[in-house]
Amino acid sequence: QDTFTLRLAETWGPNFPIFGDATKSMAAMAEKMSDGRLKIRIDSSNKHKAPLGVFDMVRAGQYDMGHSASYYWKGKVPNTLFFTSMPFGMTALEQYAWFYYGDGMELMQEVYEPLGLKSFPGGNTGIQMGGWFRKEIKSIEDLQGLKMRIPGFAGEVFSEVGVSPTNIAPGELYTALERNTIDAVEWVGPALDLRLGFQQIADYYYTGWHEPATELQFLVNQKVWDKLPADLQEILRISMRTAAYDMLIQSQHENAKAWASIKEEYPNVQIKKFPTEVFQTMYKANQKLLKEAAAGDELAAKIVESQEDYLEKTRAYTDISERAYLNTMAEVE
Amino acid sequence: MIGLIMFGAALIMLMLGFPVAFTFGGVALFFGVFSEGMDLFAFMPYRIMSVMQNTVLMAVPLFIFMGVVLQRTKLAEQLLTSMGRLFGGLPGGLAISTVLVGALLAASTGVVGASVVAMGLISLPVMLAHKYDKRLATGSICAAGTLGQIVPPSIILIILGDVLGLPVGDLFKAAVWPGIVLIGLYIIYILVMTRLRPETAPAMPEDPTRSRKQEVASALLAIIPPLALIVVVLGSIFAGIATPTESSALGGVGAVVLAIIYRQFSFRMVWDSAKDTVKVTAMVFAILIGATAFSMVFSYTGGDYILEGWLHALPGEKWGFIILAMLVILVLGFFIDFVEIAFIIVPILAPVAEAMGINMLWFAILIAMNLQTSFLTPPFGFSLFYLKGVAPPNVKTTDIYKGIIPFILIQILVLALIVIFPEWFGMSATY
Amino acid sequence: MRWIIKLDEGLARLSNLCGWVACAAMILMAGNVFYDVVSRYAFNEVSIGMQEMEWHLYSVVFLLGIPYALRTDGHVRVDVFYTNWSNKAKAWVNLSGAVLFVIPFAYLIGSYGYDFALDSYSMGEGSGDPGGLPYRWIIKAVIPVSAFFIATSGLGMVTFAIRVLSGEKSYEVEHSGEGLA
Numbered sequence: 048q049d050t051f052t053l054r055l056a057e058t059w060g061p062n063f064p065i066f067g068d069a070t071k072s073m074a075a076m077a078e079k080m081s082d083g084r085l086k087i088r089i090d091s092s093n094k095h096k097a098p099l100g101v102f103d104m105v106r107a108g109q110y111d112m113g114h115s116a117s118y119y120w121k122g123k124v125p126n127t128l129f130f131t132s133m134p135f136g137m138t139a140l141e142q143y144a145w146f147y148y149g150d151g152m153e154l155m156q157e158v159y160e161p162l163g164l165k166s167f168p169g170g171n172t173g174i175q176m177g178g179w180f181r182k183e184i185k186s187i188e189d190l191q192g193l194k195m196r197i198p199g200f201a202g203e204v205f206s207e208v209g210v211s212p213t214n215i216a217p218g219e220l221y222t223a224l225e226r227n228t229i230d231a232v233e234w235v236g237p238a239l240d241l242r243l244g245f246q247q248i249a250d251y252y253y254t255g256w257h258e259p260a261t262e263l264q265f266l267v268n269q270k271v272w273d274k275l276p277a278d279l280q281e282i283l284r285i286s287m288r289t290a291a292y293d294m295l296i297q298s299q300h301e302n303a304k305a306w307a308s309i310k311e312e313y314p315n316v317q318i319k320k321f322p323t324e325v326f327q328t329m330y331k332a333n334q335k336l337l338k339e340a341a342a343g344d345e346l347a348a349k350i351v352e353s354q355e356d357y358l359e360k361t362r363a364y365t366d367i368s369e370r371a372y373l374n375t376m377a378e379v380e
Numbered sequence: 381m382i383g384l385i386m387f388g389a390a391l392i393m394l395m396l397g398f399p400v401a402f403t404f405g406g407v408a409l410f411f412g413v414f415s416e417g418m419d420l421f422a423f424m425p426y427r428i429m430s431v432m433q434n435t436v437l438m439a440v441p442l443f444i445f446m447g448v449v450l451q452r453t454k455l456a457e458q459l460l461t462s463m464g465r466l467f468g469g470l471p472g473g474l475a476i477s478t479v480l481v482g483a484l485l486a487a488s489t490g491v492v493g494a495s496v497v498a499m500g501l502i503s504l505p506v507m508l509a510h511k512y513d514k515r516l517a518t519g520s521i522c523a524a525g526t527l528g529q530i531v532p533p534s535i536i537l538i539i540l541g542d543v544l545g546l547p548v549g550d551l552f553k554a555a556v557w558p559g560i561v562l563i564g565l566y567i568i569y570i571l572v573m574t575r576l577r578p579e580t581a582p583a584m585p586e587d588p589t590r591s592r593k594q595e596v597a598s599a600l601l602a603i604i605p606p607l608a609l610i611v612v613v614l615g616s617i618f619a620g621i622a623t624p625t626e627s628s629a630l631g632g633v634g635a636v637v638l639a640i641i642y643r644q645f646s647f648r649m650v651w652d653s654a655k656d657t658v659k660v661t662a663m664v665f666a667i668l669i670g671a672t673a674f675s676m677v678f679s680y681t682g683g684d685y686i687l688e689g690w691l692h693a694l695p696g697e698k699w700g701f702i703i704l705a706m707l708v709i710l711v712l713g714f715f716i717d718f719v720e721i722a723f724i725i726v727p728i729l730a731p732v733a734e735a736m737g738i739n740m741l742w743f744a745i746l747i748a749m750n751l752q753t754s755f756l757t758p759p760f761g762f763s764l765f766y767l768k769g770v771a772p773p774n775v776k777t778t779d780i781y782k783g784i785i786p787f788i789l790i791q792i793l794v795l796a797l798i799v800i801f802p803e804w805f806g807m808s809a810t811y
Numbered sequence: 812m813r814w815i816i817k818l819d820e821g822l823a824r825l826s827n828l829c830g831w832v833a834c835a836a837m838i839l840m841a842g843n844v845f846y847d848v849v850s851r852y853a854f855n856e857v858s859i860g861m862q863e864m865e866w867h868l869y870s871v872v873f874l875l876g877i878p879y880a881l882r883t884d885g886h887v888r889v890d891v892f893y894t895n896w897s898n899k900a901k902a903w904v905n906l907s908g909a910v911l912f913v914i915p916f917a918y919l920i921g922s923y924g925y926d927f928a929l930d931s932y933s934m935g936e937g938s939g940d941p942g943g944l945p946y947r948w949i950i951k952a953v954i955p956v957s958a959f960f961i962a963t964s965g966l967g968m969v970t971f972a973i974r975v976l977s978g979e980k981s982y983e984v985e986h987s988g989e990g991l992a
């Protein structure tokens with residue numbers, strides 16, 4: 048029987064925690080389950096030097112697979128935006144339900160198929176934090192002209208309430224925040240933020256809204272996929288799905304651990320929530336931007352509608368289950 | 381194995397004197413195409429793109445521009461000769477000034493190409509004009525220009541923070557004392573050296589018509605404008621006006637403003653400065669692109685796996701591990717880019733070190749010290765190439781190679797001191 | 812021989828044109844960064860488009876600077892032996908280096924870089940950040956353009972070497988881009 052070695056390019060550096068663990072565990076599972084017939088060799092960004100070239104390289108066949116995030120390709124193919132996480136969108140559990148039991152996977156395929164690619168959920172960070180602020184945000188006025196590192200669609204929403212999204216090289220983020228060159232930084236969540244040391248220089252850590260369930264992505268070149276025998280396709284599919292779900296669990300574990308240590312070692316850090324008026328304005332801006340995105344493109348409209356419908360239904364159940372329970376717990380404690 | 385043979389081939393080819401950048405690129409091309417095929421080079425546009433989008437490197441042209449303008453308007457010369465005069469009859473005053481100005485620049489940028497070239501433009505002609513020994517002059521410029529790697533803010537520390545999962549702020553704090561000790565020892569070395577061999581660094585001639593007091597007063601006055609520029613650059617970072625990269629633009633524009641104030645300004649001067657800047661910037665980036673082709677072929681032909689194999693063979697006892705790890709990094713630093721080392725080697729060493737109870741902060745500083753040395757070690761030390769690129773033709777590559785040796789020895793000494801007496805630097809070796 | 816001289820001078824003009832564009836980009840870049848700093852600090856205004864323009868210009872500086880520096884001999888050499896060699900020997904080093912290293916290297920980067928830029932063009936790629944610049948293919952196309960001019964400058968090294976070999980020109984110190992300091 049033939050042995051297949053697939054080369055995978057990941058956006059992250061080598062040994063990047065959590066994200067990198069997802070690729071490694073996926074590769075290990077695939078190799079074990081296939082009894083060594085399917086090997087996946089992982090190249091990190093230090094090797095290919097193109098963290099945001101993963102999409103192009105997998106498409107061109109320079110790599111067979113990729114591990115990245117769909118919304119990075121928004122500048123190339125606008126509809127890829129919808130398959131990572133949307134501001135005010137679904138939670139991880141809800142979004143997985145949409146992917147696997149709603150129309151999520153199908154719609155994602157509709158976007159990626161014409162590009163010669165297959166895309167699969169690649170692991171979830173859980174809800175991302177709203178960012179590190181050096182000053183407290185008490186009203187919408189405090190956001191006017193606030194310089195914040197926040198990329199992509201969420202940056203557009205933020206700019207609608209007066210924030211100035213700013214580009215800063217990742218290597219200079221810490222210095223820029225420390226020196227007030229910028230006022231705020233959005234990164235990921237406690238486990239990954241801790242590594243960059245923002246807790247040492249900013250006191251206000253805001254809760255999230257913009258990426259409630261960031262789903263990474265496994266990309267597979269369609270031709271490579273087609274060449275795999277059916278059993279290896281299945282093994283690869285299961286490995287990717289298991290690794291993705293496992294990353295969500297690991298994120299919960301690592302974030303909880305990191306948050307405990309921030310609380311203990313940096314008592315200066317306070318958890319804050321944006322004022323309701325800020326959320327309301329951003330929510331409106333978000334709906335407006337979504338409408339604009341949907342207006343120009345049939346497929347975009349279909350995706351937005353599917354997400355909205357699914358969110359409505361699934362949230363109604365979340366309300367009487369998870370939320371009700373957490374509320375109860377809050378009352379009891 | 382191909383990767384290792386390739387280093388040998390590059391070394392031989394470099395000696396023929398063809399431009400360094402294209403020797404790297406050409407050697408990479410031959411080994412790459414023969415072992416992996418042409419398509420390996422389909423990765424090159426991505427690698428070039430990643431240099432293009434690495435905005436931190438923008439500091440290179442901008443600082444060079446500042447250096448060129450300061451040099452063309454003679455303001456740099458004024459700064460250094462005045463500082464040299466302040467040292468009075470002390471030989472080596474210019475070299476000490478170079479180290480001090482270099483240290484200040486280093487505190488603003490962590491990009492070696494920027495600070496070495498800028499210092500080369502600013503202070504090499506002045507030292508040579510004052511009959512300094514070429515080796516002492518080039519050695520002190522390379523060493524001072526490379527300080528940017530250890531003096532915070534610095535790219536090495538940020539990368540190490542990321543790779544080792546350490547807060548950048550802690551690393552920055554821990555690097556302050558080693559940086560200061562290095563600067564101090566460079567100056568002591570220059571003092572001792574010039575005491576022993578005064579002809580290598582003649583003291584600035586004193587003006588017999590003026591008293592020492594007048595001399596000092598006029599020197600201080602002359603220092604103010606160019607020093608103010610450096611203060612603007614540094615101050616803009618500390619005040620949060622600009623990022624370290626952007627501060628270099630303030631330096632460039634500031635230098636033009638100084639030229640206007642000193643009636644040295646003309647559009648011709650700005651255009652010619654831009655031309656020199658483009659030439660030197662191109663030299664630096666061509667090397668980066670040649671080197672990225674080289675490291676691409678090295679890693680895609682399995683060179684990184686060979687390295688990993690070696691590292692896994694390091695001893696399991698603490699002191700043996702540390703000494704050998706430092707030696708391995710030092711030797712690899714002769715050949716390989718520091719970013720590669722940080723990303724390939726450090727993740728292998730880190731868990732071992734952690735399991736031995738080694739303080740990771742201390743370990744990180746050791747690695748950072750070691751990596752900055754790698755910019756200076758012949759034959760592949762990038763700082764040496766950069767300085768050669770802006771030096772007058774009568775300064776030979778071998779002068780620079782020889783000139784840097786004492787400074788490398790000082791760095792190894794400081795490294796050893798941090799290993800043996802971490803508490804002198806406010807650190808501890810274990811938790 | 813006459814056509815070699817003509818060709819050589821023509822190639823030199825191409826390289827100088829690159830240098831001219833790179834110089835203009837250099838001055839614009841300094842102004843661009845300065846403007847961005849001032850408008851952010853003094854007026855609290857940030858434009859991601861202007862911020863992206865910084866690295867667009869900076870890329871033009873070095874990508875078009877490289878062919879220019881090739882012509883003006885601005886690229887650093889290890890001169891352990893080179894400086895002591897005769898003009899003939901130098902000409903042979905430069906001629907074979909250009910043919911074996913520079914031109915093939917430029918060819919590979921140029922042809923893969925062309926696909927790279929074309930792909931971006933056909934997708935209509937733009938910035939993914941709010942207010943970012945559209946038409947990403949333009950800056951990506953500078954890679955193959957640079958490769959093309961590196962190749963012509965490489966050819967210029969060949970023609971110049973032939974002129975040196977024929978005794979009509981020599982590698983003077985003045986010709987060297989070294990010694991800016």
Ligand code: NA
Nearest residue numbers: 175233234235
């Ligand atoms: Na984020």
Ligand code: NA
Nearest residue numbers: 486528531533
């Ligand atoms: Na620095």
